[in-house]
Amino acid sequence: MQYLLMIYSAQNAGPQPGDEDFAEFMGEYFAFTRETQDRQAFVAGDALEDVDTATTVRVREGKVDITDGPFAETKEVLGGYYLLECQNLDEAIEWACKIPSARFGSVEIRPIMTLPAE
Amino acid sequence: MTGIDQTQDRAALDRAARQNYGKLLASLVKFCGDFDLAEDGLQEAMTRAAEKWPKGGKPRNENSWLITVARNCITDHLRKDFRSSGQLEFDEIPGPDNNVDGRDDRTEFKDERLGLIFMCCHPALESSMRVALTLKSLCGLSTRQIAAVFLQKETTMAQRIVRAKRKIRKSGISFSDDSGAIPLNRLDDVLAVIYFVFNEGYYSISEDRLIDTSLCEEAVFLARMLCQLMPLETEPRGLLALMYFHQARESARQSIDGHTIEMHSQNRSAWDRAKITTADRVLRGVLMRGRPGPYQIQAAISALHCHAPSFEETDWQQIKMLYLELLRHTDTPVVHLNLCVAIRYADSPEQAYDYLCKFVDPDPLNEYLPYHLTKGRLQLDLSDFKAAEDSLTTALGHCRNQREETHIRSLLNQPGVASSPSEKP
Numbered sequence: 001m002q003y004l005l006m007i008y009s010a011q012n013a014g015p016q017p018g019d020e021d022f023a024e025f026m027g028e029y030f031a032f033t034r035e036t037q038d039r040q041a042f043v044a045g046d047a048l049e050d051v052d053t054a055t056t057v058r059v060r061e062g063k064v065d066i067t068d069g070p071f072a073e074t075k076e077v078l079g080g081y082y083l084l085e086c087q088n089l090d091e092a093i094e095w096a097c098k099i100p101s102a103r104f105g106s107v108e109i110r111p112i113m114t115l116p117a118e
Numbered sequence: 119m120t121g122i123d124q125t126q127d128r129a130a131l132d133r134a135a136r137q138n139y140g141k142l143l144a145s146l147v148k149f150c151g152d153f154d155l156a157e158d159g160l161q162e163a164m165t166r167a168a169e170k171w172p173k174g175g176k177p178r179n180e181n182s183w184l185i186t187v188a189r190n191c192i193t194d195h196l197r198k199d200f201r202s203s204g205q206l207e208f209d210e211i212p213g214p215d216n217n218v219d220g221r222d223d224r225t226e227f228k229d230e231r232l233g234l235i236f237m238c239c240h241p242a243l244e245s246s247m248r249v250a251l252t253l254k255s256l257c258g259l260s261t262r263q264i265a266a267v268f269l270q271k272e273t274t275m276a277q278r279i280v281r282a283k284r285k286i287r288k289s290g291i292s293f294s295d296d297s298g299a300i301p302l303n304r305l306d307d308v309l310a311v312i313y314f315v316f317n318e319g320y321y322s323i324s325e326d327r328l329i330d331t332s333l334c335e336e337a338v339f340l341a342r343m344l345c346q347l348m349p350l351e352t353e354p355r356g357l358l359a360l361m362y363f364h365q366a367r368e369s370a371r372q373s374i375d376g377h378t379i380e381m382h383s384q385n386r387s388a389w390d391r392a393k394i395t396t397a398d399r400v401l402r403g404v405l406m407r408g409r410p411g412p413y414q415i416q417a418a419i420s421a422l423h424c425h426a427p428s429f430e431e432t433d434w435q436q437i438k439m440l441y442l443e444l445l446r447h448t449d450t451p452v453v454h455l456n457l458c459v460a461i462r463y464a465d466s467p468e469q470a471y472d473y474l475c476k477f478v479d480p481d482p483l484n485e486y487l488p489y490h491l492t493k494g495r496l497q498l499d500l501s502d503f504k505a506a507e508d509s510l511t512t513a514l515g516h517c518r519n520q521r522e523e524t525h526i527r528s529l530l531n532q533p534g535v536a537s538s539p540s541e542k543p
Contacts, residue, residue: 068247
């Protein structure tokens with residue numbers, strides 16, 4: 001079986017870039033990634049850019065509704081994901097509109113963070 | 119060099135900087151793909167120009183000079199970044215530009231402002247930020263001026279702009295260039311931003327707002343720019359004509375003591391005939407292309423008002439038809455409300471009130487002053503003074519400035535309504 005492990009935290013919780021314990025914290029992440037790789041559990045894993053970069057797409061009665069920010073409907077729960085390679089946000093939005101659940105739910109688009117070389 | 123010459127050079131710099139600011143910035147954003155980097159580079163180039171030009175004389179092509187120096191600053195910055203972080207591929211860094219003194223006039227740069235405005239008006243940005251970024255980058259307004267538009271503190275606005283630019287950079291909102299990548303389906307978003315800027319200038323000229331620039335003029339400037347850069351599109355011309363028609367009536371809208379004068383009591387001889395002629399020319403030219411859209415229809419409605427000899431002699435039937443046509447393009451509660459007003463004069467107050475009750479959805483208009491005002495006026499027409507008082511009192515709660523408030527109080531003080539005490543909170 002494959003499992004999706006979703007990481008949630010408050011925006012400013014934990015060590016932040018610039019804090020003295022940040023490097024150590026990132027070290028823990030690198031170690032964890034390595035361990036999952038060594039034991040052949042790793043399929044994919046990425047950090048996301050922060051929530052300020054989110055865009056939410058909904059399609060209602062054939063009309064596309066694009067909003068700045070993350071999805072906010074508390075009744076909606078995460079139901080699946082796609083990781084897509086796109087040229088820019090417009091292309092990502094184009095794909096998002098085609099996801100069938102966008103007609104009644106929401107699709108939140110978040111860019112994958114590009115980390116500097118280890 | 120005399121003091122006068124120096125002043126002239128400074129004035130020339132202002133002109134080069136402000137009038138061309140958008141062009142220069144657009145070219146630089148295209149060059150490096152980053153808003154902040156482009157702004158910093160341009161700022162640096164302008165600072166150097168302010169130092170150099172008064173002493174050594176202006177270069178023959180000011181823009182080329184500024185662009186070249188700015189590009190070099192950006193390249194320097196990227197190289198430093200590359201050395202310190204190792205994040206960038208060296209290949210991505212644009213090569214140096216040797217035309218440092220701008221002697222080579224052939225380095226004419228292309229007008230890339232279309233790409234920039236589509237970037238600033240991207241629907242994934244919060245709508246007020248689309249306006250802020252457009253005013254800042256295309257019109258060269260300062261953060262202080264933009265903060266005044268939104269009645270916010272300058273520091274707050276500065277922070278919000280930083281966040282919006284960060285979203286552009288991080289989320290992959292890319293610079294659209296005209297090599298087929300201009301997303302035409304987003305033209306409506308761009309036009310909406312321009313019309314918003316115009317309306318902010320047109321309807322909120324209030325003593326409690328300190329704006330030292332005309333937002334209406336900025337909007338006209340942006341619309342003309344779009345017309346020039348998108349000659350095949352019809353709606354930018356429709357919007358331009360619409361704004362000209364509005365501007366033609368501007369001076370008649372305000373009494374000497376600062377009250378709003380509604381269209382039916384405006385002095386029509388004060389309307390700007392030359393402006394109306396210009397608007398007519400733009401509208402006629404674009405209607406001939408046979409691709410009507412919401413802005414062209416609104417401009418046509420405005421044209422009928424401008425050409426009516428009096429309020430009573432306005433062609434209300436035609437206006438009603440045009441609103442019905444507008445509904446086919448944009449079915450919004452506000453259009454229904456305007457149609458309701460047209461019915462009031464084309465047919466009767468009874469029919470208009472009937473339409474208001476049946477077809478104008480009150481929920482989305484609850485915070486919208488014209489809704490309560492229109493409702494109150496219709497109730498006055500029907501001599502339902504008690505209901506009118508309620509509607510007008512609600513309207514009073516949504517006034518944004520003194521002028522609107524004075525106007526509504528005058529309606530509340532009319533005979534009939536005034537039977538009840540007029541000292542409302």
